[in-house]
Amino acid sequence: MRILxxxxxxxxxxxxAALADALHDLGDTTVVAPERxxxxxxxxxxxxxxxxxxxxxxxxxxxxxTPTDCVHLAVTGMxxxxxxxxxxxxxxxxxxxDDTIYSGTVAAxxxxxxxxxxxxxxxxxxxxxxxxxxxxxxxxxxxxxFIRDPFREPVLLNVNIPDCSTGDIRGVRLTxxxxxxxxxxxxxxxxxxxETVYWIGPAGQAAxxxxxxxxxxxxxxxxxxxxxxxxxxxxGQINAVAEWLEV
Amino acid sequence: MRILxxxxxxxxxxxxAALADALHDLGDTTVVAPERxxxxxxxxxxxxxxxxxxxxxxxxxxxxxTPTDCVHLAVTGMxxxxxxxxxxxxxxxxxxxDDTIYSGTVAAxxxxxxxxxxxxxxxxxxxxxxxxxxxxxxxxxxxxxFIRDPFREPVLLNVNIPDCSTGDIRGVRLTxxxxxxxxxxxxxxxxxxxETVYWIGPAGQAAxxxxxxxxxxxxxxxxxxxxxxxxxxxxGQINAVAEWLEV
Amino acid sequence: MRILxxxxxxxxxxxxAALADALHDLGDTTVVAPERxxxxxxxxxxxxxxxxxxxxxxxxxxxxxTPTDCVHLAVTGMxxxxxxxxxxxxxxxxxxxDDTIYSGTVAAxxxxxxxxxxxxxxxxxxxxxxxxxxxxxxxxxxxxxFIRDPFREPVLLNVNIPDCSTGDIRGVRLTxxxxxxxxxxxxxxxxxxxETVYWIGPAGQAAxxxxxxxxxxxxxxxxxxxxxxxxxxxxGQINAVAEWLEV
Amino acid sequence: MRILxxxxxxxxxxxxAALADALHDLGDTTVVAPERxxxxxxxxxxxxxxxxxxxxxxxxxxxxxTPTDCVHLAVTGMxxxxxxxxxxxxxxxxxxxDDTIYSGTVAAxxxxxxxxxxxxxxxxxxxxxxxxxxxxxxxxxxxxxFIRDPFREPVLLNVNIPDCSTGDIRGVRLTxxxxxxxxxxxxxxxxxxxETVYWIGPAGQAAxxxxxxxxxxxxxxxxxxxxxxxxxxxxGQINAVAEWLEV
Numbered sequence: 001m002r003i004l005x006x007x008x009x010x011x012x013x014x015x016x017a018a019l020a021d022a023l024h025d026l027g028d029t030t031v032v033a034p035e036r037x038x039x040x041x042x043x044x045x046x047x048x049x050x051x052x053x054x055x056x057x058x059x060x061x062x063x064x065x066t067p068t069d070c071v072h073l074a075v076t077g078m079x080x081x082x083x084x085x086x087x088x089x090x091x092x093x094x095x096x097x098d099d100t101i102y103s104g105t106v107a108a109x110x111x112x113x114x115x116x117x118x119x120x121x122x123x124x125x126x127x128x129x130x131x132x133x134x135x136x137x138x139x140x141x142x143x144x145x146f147i148r149d150p151f152r153e154p155v156l157l158n159v160n161i162p163d164c165s166t167g168d169i170r171g172v173r174l175t176x177x178x179x180x181x182x183x184x185x186x187x188x189x190x191x192x193x194x195e196t197v198y199w200i201g202p203a204g205q206a207a208x209x210x211x212x213x214x215x216x217x218x219x220x221x222x223x224x225x226x227x228x229x230x231x232x233x234x235x236g237q238i239n240a241v242a243e244w245l246e247v
Numbered sequence: 248m249r250i251l252x253x254x255x256x257x258x259x260x261x262x263x264a265a266l267a268d269a270l271h272d273l274g275d276t277t278v279v280a281p282e283r284x285x286x287x288x289x290x291x292x293x294x295x296x297x298x299x300x301x302x303x304x305x306x307x308x309x310x311x312x313t314p315t316d317c318v319h320l321a322v323t324g325m326x327x328x329x330x331x332x333x334x335x336x337x338x339x340x341x342x343x344x345d346d347t348i349y350s351g352t353v354a355a356x357x358x359x360x361x362x363x364x365x366x367x368x369x370x371x372x373x374x375x376x377x378x379x380x381x382x383x384x385x386x387x388x389x390x391x392x393f394i395r396d397p398f399r400e401p402v403l404l405n406v407n408i409p410d411c412s413t414g415d416i417r418g419v420r421l422t423x424x425x426x427x428x429x430x431x432x433x434x435x436x437x438x439x440x441x442e443t444v445y446w447i448g449p450a451g452q453a454a455x456x457x458x459x460x461x462x463x464x465x466x467x468x469x470x471x472x473x474x475x476x477x478x479x480x481x482x483g484q485i486n487a488v489a490e491w492l493e494v
Numbered sequence: 495m496r497i498l499x500x501x502x503x504x505x506x507x508x509x510x511a512a513l514a515d516a517l518h519d520l521g522d523t524t525v526v527a528p529e530r531x532x533x534x535x536x537x538x539x540x541x542x543x544x545x546x547x548x549x550x551x552x553x554x555x556x557x558x559x560t561p562t563d564c565v566h567l568a569v570t571g572m573x574x575x576x577x578x579x580x581x582x583x584x585x586x587x588x589x590x591x592d593d594t595i596y597s598g599t600v601a602a603x604x605x606x607x608x609x610x611x612x613x614x615x616x617x618x619x620x621x622x623x624x625x626x627x628x629x630x631x632x633x634x635x636x637x638x639x640f641i642r643d644p645f646r647e648p649v650l651l652n653v654n655i656p657d658c659s660t661g662d663i664r665g666v667r668l669t670x671x672x673x674x675x676x677x678x679x680x681x682x683x684x685x686x687x688x689e690t691v692y693w694i695g696p697a698g699q700a701a702x703x704x705x706x707x708x709x710x711x712x713x714x715x716x717x718x719x720x721x722x723x724x725x726x727x728x729x730g731q732i733n734a735v736a737e738w739l740e741v
Numbered sequence: 742m743r744i745l746x747x748x749x750x751x752x753x754x755x756x757x758a759a760l761a762d763a764l765h766d767l768g769d770t771t772v773v774a775p776e777r778x779x780x781x782x783x784x785x786x787x788x789x790x791x792x793x794x795x796x797x798x799x800x801x802x803x804x805x806x807t808p809t810d811c812v813h814l815a816v817t818g819m820x821x822x823x824x825x826x827x828x829x830x831x832x833x834x835x836x837x838x839d840d841t842i843y844s845g846t847v848a849a850x851x852x853x854x855x856x857x858x859x860x861x862x863x864x865x866x867x868x869x870x871x872x873x874x875x876x877x878x879x880x881x882x883x884x885x886x887f888i889r890d891p892f893r894e895p896v897l898l899n900v901n902i903p904d905c906s907t908g909d910i911r912g913v914r915l916t917x918x919x920x921x922x923x924x925x926x927x928x929x930x931x932x933x934x935x936e937t938v939y940w941i942g943p944a945g946q947a948a949x950x951x952x953x954x955x956x957x958x959x960x961x962x963x964x965x966x967x968x969x970x971x972x973x974x975x976x977g978q979i980n981a982v983a984e985w986l987e988v
Contacts, residue, residue: 035777073433177480183361228480237476240399242421440943563941566927567927571926723975726842728967734894735968
């Protein structure tokens, strides 16, 4: 069992160390992660410069690129065979609802999936969390289940874990992505040299956090598991758009 | 009619100038685009530094950020009202099939859509194209149709235009995204200082370019229009994953 | 007379346009400047990725690199012969005293000098200046003098121009670099996501702005011209350090 | 004795670890280094975005900025008192002759010096070196000498160490910076997407490597120590330029 690990918080992130520890006894793990924090990187791919691959003292590899670059380089350049799984995380903070499309953690898993490898992204659903113990156990158990009982079709899972102790996690729920209200406005500031600058504002509050969503599951103390697809075609609008186009 | 224009090739790109010219008589256009080429930026959002907004001699605004940053900053920071449309492009090169998730051009449109604005991404389906005339006419006509006959629900359209003269375009087709074969391996190189580096390789050949795909439409000389959705939940796998999880 | 122009404010900067206009009738000018604002870039050189060279609609070339990269690439890659001069600027803001070592404008000139080409850096000594007319005339006149009466040895000149009308400039002074008080402390801030960050603070006040310095000349309404050297050996300390080392 | 350590190869670099080990028993050491390899950064300072300061598992701090940013932030933002010394390195590769102005390792020391702190930059003069033992001993001994017998005036030393065993180092020489021949031309390449790009070429061969230079000392198996100054005024040309300017 060869497992490729990555994340978007950088190769030095505690959540990645916790994940590597948790999966250590489940197979042959290789870590290839960004050399710096690339939160918000989405599926971005570096096309205008080449990438360097280095190895840290602890054996982790790091790349001067995005999470997608890391998985792409590892799968198409480092290994003789496809890995059996790509596991990404454990992200420091939730990746739920609409935010999923901005996530580099989810993107690392997505790149594995697009390259033909089953993939799971794990996120600890709190920016203020400091203890990855419970999340690491969830990651271990889900990956162990996957090894014992492989899924019958290609799969890309997005897992969010509430920030509580192992004993307080109430179980696992199969969810759909919720929705957020529109983002907060940008925040205007001034540099010490007098230039106006704008920070991207915080994400909006959950708008659809109802029954069945990832927001609701985590709020209720459950691990949220959402299967994702990468084909962006909006099948439900095909007919309406065809009619509108008069084709 | 207020139209926000962006792209991922940078504010200096000829395709953006062609788009701005084409839409000029259809409404009040504002251009906010990246200060440098951000092809492959996907939906990445800049969270670790603030953004600067500047204006070029021709009136175009540019931002030291990603396509998503540009639209986000423009919509939540520059305007008093939501724009009526976000139009992105004209990209230099196709954005079809799986590649759509890496595209900054599509991402700029997606950000508009997520902020509640109907959005269209236009791409000229050839990296070697030099003439945007036909593509600009297609953009003009589709946006004019949208203004005349607004779509009844929120919509995000991905439009790819074959690289030929206006007279040789055979019409418009409603399509689904095709699929590519897995990507080519990374390409190993050496820097002048002796370090090994890796370029992300070219995209794979089309694997599903069959009837109904964007690949097929463009190959046949048609404009391809694909409605996209941004909810990544894989509804078709919900039951199977629930069963697998035993929940 | 072939003149290479660059700057550190970016190829779109008004000061560069003013310089190009001013020197247009003095020779064959080529502009190669950074694609984005690289103020503070010093002599940094891009070694971990290759550079792209593009051309804007107005004929200016731009490079995705530093001011030093621009001059290095232009001199060693674009031209068949060495240019006769490298002229950098007109910078928006002063480059005087200790700040000179941080300046990308001065660095662009320095790179020309290191490659064997006489070089001059021009700066308009006010961050709030909006009119480059007087500075452009100064640049024109000094370069014209250089063409008429070439300097007999390799030379690298740092020129700072007071922000006033041509009529109010009182003349030219030959100066040494002044000194600043130590820099102000970094300025602590918080991102919208709650992370602590630090802005580099403003430069300190002038400490040595006495007779003969660039600070004094500009304050008195004179153009300051300082010859620079790039050999950093501290000849005045050689003996004391030798003694200290007991060698 | 409080010693601030930095480098330009990144906080994860073996040369920095060797330096920290070597100086550990000489005082209270704090490491603040760039989060990624910033070789060639020169004195560049980050002015358009704020900096983040993080701490790695081994206690080293890292900053998403340049070597100059690291020292500036540490000295003006982290400490209550000025450190007693700034020590930079051990760089992987020489910093001799004209190359010194491009070096981030030397720049980190220079920033310390400009902020009023005595500073030394150490470089192991071989890109292929793998063993920092001898260089670390040299660093230890020079810093120990500095503590025992502080220099009577502000000092900035550039130290290059030959790549050999401790026993094969023949001693220490006080040197001036040598000179290189002009740089090699840029190296043209093509990206996998067909775009032309240019790598900065290797440095030129030594042109002045004669008696008294750093090049000669290291070639002869000696540690080279060069005192540097940061006032770039070319005093030797003041009169000639004044005459030329007719002032």
